[in-house]
Amino acid sequence: MLPKKINQRKIKLNFENTLITGPKRVGKTFLVFDFLKNFKGKYKYIDFSDFREKNFDFEDVDLVIYDNYDFSVPIPPITTFVISEKNINLEGFKKIELKGLDFEEFFAFENTTNINHCFDKFLRLGNFPRIFNEEYFRDEYLKETFELLPYNKEILGFFFTHIGEKFTLYQIYQILKRTNKISKDSFYKITNELLENKIIYEVNKFASPKSPKKFFAYNFAFKNIMTNKKNILHTFENIIFLELKEKEIFYKDTLSFYLPNKELGILVLPFANEEVALEKLKKVTDVKKVEIITISNEFELTHKKFEVEVIPFARWRFAE
Numbered sequence: 016m017l018p019k020k021i022n023q024r025k026i027k028l029n030f031e032n033t034l035i036t037g038p039k040r041v042g043k044t045f046l047v048f049d050f051l052k053n054f055k056g057k058y059k060y061i062d063f064s065d066f067r068e069k070n071f072d073f074e075d076v077d078l079v080i081y082d083n084y085d086f087s088v089p090i091p092p093i094t095t096f097v098i099s100e101k102n103i104n105l106e107g108f109k110k111i112e113l114k115g116l117d118f119e120e121f122f123a124f125e126n127t128t129n130i131n132h133c134f135d136k137f138l139r140l141g142n143f144p145r146i147f148n149e150e151y152f153r154d155e156y157l158k159e160t161f162e163l164l165p166y167n168k169e170i171l172g173f174f175f176t177h178i179g180e181k182f183t184l185y186q187i188y189q190i191l192k193r194t195n196k197i198s199k200d201s202f203y204k205i206t207n208e209l210l211e212n213k214i215i216y217e218v219n220k221f222a223s224p225k226s227p228k229k230f231f232a233y234n235f236a237f238k239n240i241m242t243n244k245k246n247i248l249h250t251f252e253n254i255i256f257l258e259l260k261e262k263e264i265f266y267k268d269t270l271s272f273y274l275p276n277k278e279l280g281i282l283v284l285p286f287a288n289e290e291v292a293l294e295k296l297k298k299v300t301d302v303k304k305v306e307i308i309t310i311s312n313e314f315e316l317t318h319k320k321f322e323v324e325v326i327p328f329a330r331w332r333f334a335e
Contacts, residue, residue, distance in 0.1 A: 020147070021045060021048050021049050021052060022045075022123075022124045022144065022147055023049055024042060024045075024046055024049065024116075024120060024144070025117075025119075025120060026046065026111060026113065027049075027050070028046060028047065028049070028050040028096065028111075029109075030054075030078070030094060031094065031109055032094060032095055032096075032105075032107055032108045032109065033095075033096050033097070033108060033109045033110075033111060034097045034099070034103070034104070034105045034108040034109070034110045034111070035047070035096065035097070035098045035099070035111045035113055036098075036099050036100070036101065036102050036103060036110065036111070036112050036113065037100070037112060037113035037114060037213065038100060038164075038212060038213055038214050038233045039100055039160055039163060039164060040115075040143045040144075040145055040160050041113050041114055041115045041142075041143070041144070041233070042113060042115070042116075042143075042144035042145070043098045043100075043113050044082060044098060045144060045145070046111075046113065047080055047082075047096055047098065050096075054078065056077030056078055057075060057076050057077050057078075058076065058077060058078040058079070058080060059073060059076045059078075059079050059080070060080045060082065061079070061080065061081055061082065062082040062083055063081065063082065063083040063084055063085045063087065064082070064083040071088060071091075073091050073093060076093065077093070077094065078093070078094050078095070078096070079091050079093060079094070079095045079096070080095070080096045080098070081095060081096070081097045081098065082098045083098065083099065083100070084097045084098065084099050090105070100212065101212055102211050102212050102213060112213065114142075114213070114233065114257065115141070115142030115143055115144070115233060115234055115257070116142045116143070116144055117142070117257065117258055117332075118134070118137055118254070118258065118328075118329075118332050119332060119333065120144075121133065121136075121137050121142065124144070124147050125147075130329045131311065131329075134310070134328065134329060137254075138236075138250065138251075138254070139236070139239070140236055141157065141234045141235060141236025141237070141239075142234050142235070142236070142257070143156070143160070143234060154239070154240050157234075157236055157237060157239070157240045158240050160234075161175075161237060161240065164214065166205055166208065166209060166214065167197070167201075167205050169191060169194075169195045169197070170191065170197075170202065170205050170206065170209070171209070171214070172241055173187060173190070173191060174209065174214075174215045174230050174232065175232050175237040175238055175241050176238060176241040176242050177230065178230060178231050178232050178235060178237075178238055178249050178250065178252075178253045179229060179230075179231065179246070179248070179249030179250070179252045179253055180229070180230070180249065181227035181228065181229055182227050182228065182230070183225075183226075183227050183228070184202075184203065184206060184228075186227070187202075187206075188202045188203075213233055214232070214233055215230055215231065215232055215233070216230065216231045216232075216233070216256065217229070217230055218230075218231070218256070218264055218265060218266050218272070219265055219266075220265065220266055220267065220268075221265035221266065221267050221273050221275065229252075229266055231252070231253045231256045231257070232253060233257075235250050235253035235254055235257070238250060238253075247285050248283065248284075248285060251283055251285050251308075251310065251328075252271055252283045254328075255271070255272070255281065255283050255308060255328075256272070258332060259272065259274075261274050261276065261277075263275055263276060267280070268298075269295075269298045269299045269300075270282060270299060270302075270305070271283040273302070277303075277304075278301070278302050278303040278304070279302065279303065279304050279305075279306065280299060280302040280304070280305040280306070280321075281305070281306050281307075281308060282295055282296075282299075282305060282306070282307045282308070283308050284307055284308070284309055285309060285310045286309065286310065286312065287307060287309050287312055287325070288312065288314075289314055289316065292307050292314075292316055292323075292325060293316065295307075296316075296318060296323065299321070300320075302321050303321055303322065304321055304322040304323070304324070305318075305321060305322070305323050305324075306324050306326060306331065307323065307324070307325045307326070308326060308327075308328055308331050309325065309326070309327055309328065310327065310328055311327050311328075312325070312327065313325055313326065313327050313330075
């Protein structure tokens with residue numbers, strides 16, 4: 016039974032073997048539901064997390080959907096969609112690594128013309144598509160999702176609480192072992208799983224891989240349920256990071272993010288004014304352009320050595 020309401024994502028499925036990976040509740044199954052709305056053939060949906068006996072008879076079936084696939088049975092020789100929370104690979108399958116909603120999708124789902132109000136809601140609620148289908152959402156949905164994530168909650172909680180902050184993995188281990196019984200090997204194994212499955216992301220300092228890293232979460236709103244210590248700068252940085260499409264993203268001491276392929280620097284300054292921005296630019300070097308991204312402020316700046324653009328988030332996001 017398909018849900019009554021299915022909002023369309025930017026990514027669309029075609030009738031071909033497709034592997035859809037991504038963390039819990041980014042909308043993997045709903046992406047398939049969107050495809051099925053207009054599918055005229057016969058399909059069979061099998062959820063491997065359901066312990067009830069399964070029927071693997073695919074006679075006269077045009078499409079098979081394996082959700083939460085666990086490799087316990089072979090993939091049938093017909094067109095198949097495979098859904099997994101693990102960042103796996105399947106030979107002969109097109110792969111889609113799905114993230115939560117970007118702001119453009121959130122804005123479209125919200126169906127409003129008030130972009131400032133929409134951003135406030137995005138900042139507060141996060142990027143899960145299902146918030147538009149669940150009436151009870153708010154903090155309870157984030158808490159429920161956090162508990163369902165199959166990882167050590169102390170390690171997970173640390174990363175979600177400290178998004179945007181700079182640490183080495185060794186520093187994090189030293190902090191956690193003060194209050195938790197966890198071995199070094201276990202900590203590194205779990206952290207590698209979090210990174211591999213895109214639950215958290217790490218950003219290295221440019222040309223200095225051994226320096227502390229910045230860590231971000233796949234849903235920036237998790238921080239809101241982990242701590243009462245709000246930090247709009249770090250949350251806003253997490254939002255900007257998830258919106259960036261570049262494969263190579265670094266930070267510098269003088270820049271929130273640095274994109275070497277474009278020689279582009281990004282300064283995330285939520286409430287910047289001209290004085291603050293000029294002070295931040297004093298030590299910036301080796302760029303062709305710096306984008307200063309604010310929540311809503313906009314003003315003009317010039318610099319002798321590179322181009323500067325001060326741009327509110329919404330205009331930056333919709334610039335392309």
